[in-house]
Amino acid sequence: MAVSRDQIIALAIRHLNGDPTASMAQIAEATGVSRATLHRYFTGREELLVVLGSRALDGWERVQRQAAIEEAAASADPERITTALHELLAGLVDDVQEHGFALTEHVMTKLPGLQERADELEGREIAFYLAAQRAGVLRSDLPVRWISNTVYGLLVAVRESLRRGDVARRDIERTLLDTFLRGTA
Amino acid sequence: MAVSRDQIIALAIRHLNGDPTASMAQIAEATGVSRATLHRYFTGREELLVVLGSRALDGWERVQRQAAIEEAAASADPERITTALHELLAGLVDDVQEHGFALTEHVMTKLPGLQERADELEGREIAFYLAAQRAGVLRSDLPVRWISNTVYGLLVAVRESLRRGDVARRDIERTLLDTFLRGTA
DNA sequence: TTCGTTTGAGACAATTCTGTTTCAAACGAT
DNA sequence: ATCGTTTGAAACAGAATTGTCTCAAACGAA
Numbered sequence: 001m002a003v004s005r006d007q008i009i010a011l012a013i014r015h016l017n018g019d020p021t022a023s024m025a026q027i028a029e030a031t032g033v034s035r036a037t038l039h040r041y042f043t044g045r046e047e048l049l050v051v052l053g054s055r056a057l058d059g060w061e062r063v064q065r066q067a068a069i070e071e072a073a074a075s076a077d078p079e080r081i082t083t084a085l086h087e088l089l090a091g092l093v094d095d096v097q098e099h100g101f102a103l104t105e106h107v108m109t110k111l112p113g114l115q116e117r118a119d120e121l122e123g124r125e126i127a128f129y130l131a132a133q134r135a136g137v138l139r140s141d142l143p144v145r146w147i148s149n150t151v152y153g154l155l156v157a158v159r160e161s162l163r164r165g166d167v168a169r170r171d172i173e174r175t176l177l178d179t180f181l182r183g184t185a
Numbered sequence: 186m187a188v189s190r191d192q193i194i195a196l197a198i199r200h201l202n203g204d205p206t207a208s209m210a211q212i213a214e215a216t217g218v219s220r221a222t223l224h225r226y227f228t229g230r231e232e233l234l235v236v237l238g239s240r241a242l243d244g245w246e247r248v249q250r251q252a253a254i255e256e257a258a259a260s261a262d263p264e265r266i267t268t269a270l271h272e273l274l275a276g277l278v279d280d281v282q283e284h285g286f287a288l289t290e291h292v293m294t295k296l297p298g299l300q301e302r303a304d305e306l307e308g309r310e311i312a313f314y315l316a317a318q319r320a321g322v323l324r325s326d327l328p329v330r331w332i333s334n335t336v337y338g339l340l341v342a343v344r345e346s347l348r349r350g351d352v353a354r355r356d357i358e359r360t361l362l363d364t365f366l367r368g369t370a
Numbered sequence: 371t372t373c374g375t376t377t378g379a380g381a382c383a384a385t386t387c388t389g390t391t392t393c394a395a396a397c398g399a400t
Numbered sequence: 401a402t403c404g405t406t407t408g409a410a411a412c413a414g415a416a417t418t419g420t421c422t423c424a425a426a427c428g429a430a
Contacts, residue, residue: 002397024389034407034408035389037407039389040407044388045389138370142360143351146364150342152342152345161334166328166334167328175327180368185322185323187427208417210417210418220378222377224418229419230419
């Protein structure tokens with residue numbers, strides 16, 4: 001095989017990051033494979049998008065796991081929670097580079113199974129933010145879901161800043177953390 | 186006329202806020218007008234989108250003008266700049282409710298003339314943030330374009346929070362300002 | 371009421387995209 | 401070199417969308 005299924009997936013994700021509405025023909029061209037072969041690997045466009053969306057959710061889940069947010073939340077230890085928060089945001093920055101297309105594309109949320117899993121991952125993150133509030137790491141006077149949405153919105157800002165070259169890659173993690181925690185004033 | 190052109194525009198914007206990829210037939214149905222009439226008012230889909238995008242930019246420009254950000258920047262007065270910043274963000278919150286579809290739809294930025302105008306409005310806002318940094322209202326150790334992107338990202342968070350009912354409408358302006366200026370820690 | 375205008379419904383062609391199929395060429399392991 | 405597999409190119413039908421056109425009905429002002 002000239003191009004493996006995993007390669008196709010990776011290249012398709014990269015292409016969709018630049019053009020989220022690309023057709024099957026455009027995806028085929030971008031992945032260096034014919035349209036027929038693309039349909040041999042994936043039943044149809046919907047399955048392809050579900051697979052790509054699942055990869056994005058895999059990345060998100062991996063970030064949560066590597067940051068050990070559940071364990072940190074259970075410990076209720078401010079230091080551990082702080083460390084986990086830093087790792088979480090740093091991991092999300094990495095992930096937004098890889099799967100940025102899934103961030104604002106409303107199409108993804110309508111595919112079967114994806115929304116449920118996204119809700120579950122969001123739920124875990126909200127539980128973590130709640131623990132961070134209780135531990136005094138995050139402000140308790142803000143709705144925890146607003147905090148979660150803030151992270152999401154700031155990741156959109158990260159994606160745009162990197163795409164336009166407004167912030168250097170090596171500075172973006174610190175800048176994000178700093179803005180998230182301390183604000184801009 | 187049963188439905189005026191302005192009414193069509195308003196209803197189309199409202200509908201596209203919920204379904205940004207709606208077809209001409211769907212827009213026609215949502216605006217209470219036949220597809221033929223829709224094509225009598227607008228040359229084609231592209232012109233319709235340009236008109237809607239222009240309305241969104243009109244709203245943005247009006248917010249900037251009402252907040253008097255240029256005058257505040259020229260004054261270099263921290264208090265005036267602070268007031269203008271509050272008014273700017275409050276106005277943007279209002280506007281994101283009206284023209285939220287234009288916030289993340291990449292389609293809009295590809296239409297002729299729209300991107301240039303958006304860049305111009307963004308440029309004015311960046312000049313204002315720069316003045317705010319010089320006046321000590323905003324931190325100077327953050328790239329001014331990052332600050333601009335942060336506002337954009339937080340508006341995405343505002344749109345999501347309101348759509349999902351995570352934050353009450355009457356609280357959102359204060360919550361946004363507070364998070365933007367002081368952060369979440 | 372009458373007459374000019376506007377509208378809606380439908381038909382129509384053109385385009386685009388999806389998904390399937392066929393077949394010859396390229397490939398790869400033995 | 402040979403044989404079974406994989407691939408690409410092309411053709412095809414079906415669906416959806418866009419944009420145009422026609423014509424009868426509804427509308428509105430004089």
